[in-house]
Amino acid sequence: MVYLDNAATTPIHPEVIDAMNKVLVSNWGNPSSTHGNGRKAKVLLEKSRRFFAERLEVDPAEVFFTSGATESIYIALQNFAQNGVKHFITAATEHKAVLEAVEDVCLKYTLKKTVLNVDQTGQISLEELGSILAGNELGSCAVALMHTNNETGVLHPIESIAKLTEKHRALFFCDCVQAGLFSTISPRKFNIDALSLSAHKMYGPKGVGLLYFNSKLKRTPLWKGGSQERGMRPGTENMPGIAGFSKAFELADTNKSAATEHFVRLKQLAVEHLQSKYSSVYIGVGEAPHILHFGIPDSRNMDAILLDLDLKGICLSAGSACQSGSQKISHVVQAMNLDPKYQYLRMSFGLMNTESEVLEALKLGFEPLHNHT
Template identity: 40%
Template sequence: MRKIYLDNAATTQIRGEVIAKMQEALADCFGNPSSTHAFGRSAKTQIEQARKVIAKILNAHPSEIVFTSGGTEADNMILRSAVKDLGVKTIITSKIEHHAVLHTVESLKEEFGILIKYVHLDAHGNPDLEHLKELLSKDDSKKLVSLMHVNNEIGNLIDMDTIGLMCREYNALFHSDAVQSIGHFPWDVQKTPIDFMAAAAHKFHGPKGVGFAYIRKEHPISPLIIGGSQERGSRAGTEALHNIVGLSEALTAAYENLEEEKAYIQGLKRYFIEILEAKIPSSKFNGYSGDMTKSTYTLVNVCLNVSEEQALMLLFHLDLKGIACSKGSACQSGATGGSHVLNEILSEEELKKPSLRFSFSKYNTKEELDYVIEVLNEFCS
């Protein structure tokens, strides 16, 4: 049976050179980075070198990079500390953010009584900037805006520069869950007016279980995890050196090969859209995912015109055919309420039909996409 992996928005295959670098770290650099002897100093040096590499890629200062277990922890650290340490009283977000943001702000509302304001969305899921401006100007409370650069389910891109400048105009902090963005789009935090970002290595061909928070140095925050003084006091716990080294190597490779790999993956997405529209014209792209300029080049989200009975069997059928993709996001698997993102933008009739997210990487081919469309066409006929 063929095996075709089109769930790269959930996690990506680790690059061979990243694995090699991690193996080297595991074998040769096993000292505790907090130890003062030579073994510890060697490990600490590798961590600080990785921090400098990441900071240079983002045009940040190394002290602004805090290693975490991934994007969820980074989001939690930033949002909770913004309320506790920076006096944020109002968080403005959208109803289609990742649950790492939505559930955190709901928790903060219960704990600290903060206000949560949800910006209106257009029919495709993008934030209404006029409404955002209205929310920012409404009162004098300390505000934080949290909007993701690339939506993990429908791939919509938001205008980071415009939103960032709007936040500066109203003296609000700006945070973005950039988990689907970093490693796929160029970043310069000196040019983009942003205060906080979250990233995860496994979204750009690095290891799972490691990511980082970007925290602009003007906004020092307290740690989410308490204990030792690791990460310059920002996050307690012995650092996972092999994962940090893997993250650094993966991010370096992502940006060294960005233009070439982006062009290749864009070609795959464009091809997928063309053959899907030709072979299954009754299908529909959700959000802006079918638009090459308004969405990320790494994914599409497709609504198929089949019956509710057929819909129940679709993912099972694809799995039997060796095709891996997602119904909504991987984080939603097993959830009975369906995708909270699609619930916001689709009609009741459209929600009865199955929607699938196909996400691409450098390891996919057009021949694989031909096979996927053939299987979908057969199922929909």
């Protein structure tokens, strides 16, 4: 099997497994227990929080552990609404976890919603964003725009967006799930009020995520049930997950430039192969080094293409994992208004992929002579 779907999830790094095992075997206490066993777990919990705070250059009190990015996003946007936001602005290419959370929050609190269109390169118009913000009362808007698109690898111009949100005193939420392996995440530098991260996209376990939430904002727990995570996320903390996430983040953070070089090499290899084998191929412009969005002319439908690749032992996807399985065209491809004569796929590279296996998968899966072009 050649796994080329690392934007959907990554395998767990062996050092992460070791870190989790340690907790499972010898630090399995409940951090809320007051006895020694619980206090030992609490020490690890707060050490992990301080670790993330240091790396993100924020205050530990602004770091919350959650069950994953979807939960972080929902908590952040609901809390934005509780801070007096009247108008949410997002973009048509955001992950469903953001689009559906914005939809839900706006319905629940009767707020205005604007979904920005993107051009064929997946970019929003900064002029449009600026003029929408200028047309609203100062401090009344929230902007929810991702750092790196999970399907296309397109990067939003975070610094320019941050300048606009600062100028118009809008709150800024940034989904950074796909950015952690190659980019520096700095909420203060980019004037970000809340952001989400997910362990399983960076060689950590599933079921654990992080929310950064600016301490200048009011916090209102969304549900009751305990005072864990200062009420922001009641429920016993996933300690093996948090320990694994910390290790995964540490490895990713210290290995960014080597990882980026590796991804760039694999991506280049794939682009060259596709361009040499197809007389006509769409290569996405997304700059994320680990994500290649491409389109091939193929008369088969997407399910048939994916099944064929699967039978050949090649794992990649038509878009985000959450929507594969449904035959619908991805909302991202639709929003970008891409040429319908191509079938669009996402190949996403990982640290464990080698050049030879990528080449082998490309030769096996993408030879138009044998495909139905």
